[in-house]
Amino acid sequence: MTKKIVVTGLGATTPLGGTMTDSWTALLAGESGATTLEQEWVAKNELPITFAAQAKVPAADILQRIETKRLDPSSQFALIAAREAWADAGTPDVAPERIGVDWATGIGGVWTLLDAWDTLRERGPRRVLPMTVPMLMPNGPAAAVGMDVGARAGSRTVVSACASSTESIINAVEHLRAGYADVIIAGGSEAAIHPLPIASFAAMQALSKRNDEPATASRPYDVTRDGFVLGEGAAALVLETEEHALARGARIYAEVIxxxxxxxxxxxxxxxxxxxxxxxxxxxxxxxxxxxxxxxxxxxxxxxxxxxxxxxxxxxxxxxxxxxxxxxxxxxxxxxxxxxxxxxxxxxxxxxxxxxxxxxxxxxxxxxxxxxxxxxxxxxxxxxxxxxxxxxxxxxxxxxxxxxxxxxxxx
Missing domain, CATH: 3.40.47.10 (Thiolase/Chalcone synthase)
Known part of the structure; x- marks a missing residue:
């Protein structure tokens, strides 16, 4: 018999809110997370697109300083979302060997990579941070989440562009049904609001050009739609078998097919x-x-x-x-x-x-x-x-x- 898999925890940090609850509330209220970019690098690089959907609550407002220094923003967002989801699931008391992570990113540590390149060119190799590679690698967010909850059943990363984190959820279901773990944190994160991705997406005519009206720029299905709005953040779902969830008295949000x-x-x-x-x-x-x-x-x-x-x-x-x-x-x-x-x-x-x-x-x-x-x-x-x-x-x-x-x- 195929095991039924359920969702027992949710967490997020998004352009709409610093938590899953706040994001959902803002979504129902019809709010937009898109705003004008105030960073000096927008004018410095003469970017044709001057707005994006930035995380509503900066990661630095939530994480400890040592965490922000040692983690790329994509990993910072992942950690925030995963911690909320894990707490929302009741902080499951599970043996580390039965906890897994299936995470995803489309681009990975782009801020770390490009900042390090600037440092190398401008200040020389001795000034490049020793944590640069661990911070820029695409599996950095999965590793950060896995270490935070002590997941030893596996910490996997999917990189499939904009399909990435849906694929990570699918993988988590398959891994639970195969018996690799009892509980898995699945999700995805991205932190690519950086001059290079913006310039590149703009060059391929993928981004909306509505610099004067960011909040209404993303308009799916509208006759005047002209591109997407670049966003950042993360979301996490705690998945487990229904049998395991019921045994520990967990709240069940929904079944994952x-x-x-x-x-x-x-x-x-x-x-x-x-x-x-x-x-x-x-x-x-x-x-x-x-x-x-x-x-x-x-x-x-x-x-x-x-x-x-x-x-x-x-x-x-x-x-x-x-x-x-x-x-x-x-x-x-x-x-x-x-x-x-x-x-x-x-x-x-x-x-x-x-x-x-x-x-x-x-x-x-x-x-x-x-x-x-x-x-x-x-x-x-x-x-x-x-x-x-x-x-x-x-x-x-x-x-x-x-x-x-x-x-x-x-x-």
Missing amino acids: GGAVTSDAYHITAPDPEGSAAARAMLETIELSGESIDAVAHINAHATSTPVGDIAEYNALKRVFGDRLHSIPVSATKASTGHLLGGAGAIEAAFTVLALYHRTLPPTINLTEQDPEIPLDVVTSPRPLGEGKHLAISNSFGFGGHNAVAGFRTA
């Missing part, structure tokens, strides 16, 4: 416009639930607010759900948080879990004129989900053609 990973093999940045591989990931996820597509009551869409990406995802959804798609409520929460890249899937998975737990679907802000080519039932104000068992999916698609879809069900 698991998920599926596919690839487009189409283009390094553009999604396959037909959406066939993305559709297959959705179908395989729904099949894992043992239910039909009619059971899906909610979709948290990838919905980056790019002209090409939103329509490609719609085509994939249409392949899966046909005409029924137009009656399934869809939330596009990047409109509020910005795009957390490798951390996006984790925060959106957490929002999906909370939507099921509170039976309230979060809104999509900034949608004023919906694209007629994307006739979805978009949730634009908090909407009740209703009683009974419900199935929901959360989509993540990344550069390189990576597709990851996770499924969740009310407990």
Whole structure:
């Protein structure tokens, strides 16, 4: 019999709030985390995009000084989210050999890497910090979380662009079912609001250009959408078998069905416009639930607010759900948080879990004129989900053609 996996803890630090609770509250209130960047490096580098969705609460306000000095911002965010999730799960009393970490990032320690390069060029090799490599490596966040909770069942890292942390959640479910651990902290983090990524994303015309109106720049499905808003932060989910959770009297937020990973093999940045591989990931996820597509009551869409990406995802959804798609409520929460890249899937998975737990679907802000080519039932104000068992999916698609879809069900 397949083990049932459940969510028992949630944590986050996002552009909407320094905790999961604050982020969820702000999301339901229709707030935006996008603001104008005040750092001097914006003007110094003559960046064409002057806004982003920065973490609402700086990591330095939460962590000890020694932690901020020895950890890249991507690891700092990971530690904050994981600690909240672990406490939210009741600080499980589990043998270290039965605790695991499945973490993700899309870019890793970009601040550490580029700061060290500047130091090398300007001040010489003796001034490069000895902790530079441990801080910049993509598995740094997983290592930081693993050491913090004493996880000895494995500390794994996924790097699959914007599909990364959804894939980490899928991996965690598979590892729990295989018996590798009793409890796993899964999630993802990103801290890439840096001049180089901003300049690069801008050069490929991926970012919104609305410098004068950051709060309304991310507008999924709108006819005037012109790109995504770069975000930062982290989210963590504590996963365990239902049997283990019940035995220790843990609160259960939702069941994790698991998920599926596919690839487009189409283009390094553009999604396959037909959406066939993305559709297959959705179908395989729904099949894992043992239910039909009619059971899906909610979709948290990838919905980056790019002209090409939103329509490609719609085509994939249409392949899966046909005409029924137009009656399934869809939330596009990047409109509020910005795009957390490798951390996006984790925060959106957490929002999906909370939507099921509170039976309230979060809104999509900034949608004023919906694209007629994307006739979805978009949730634009908090909407009740209703009683009974419900199935929901959360989509993540990344550069390189990576597709990851996770499924969740009310407990």
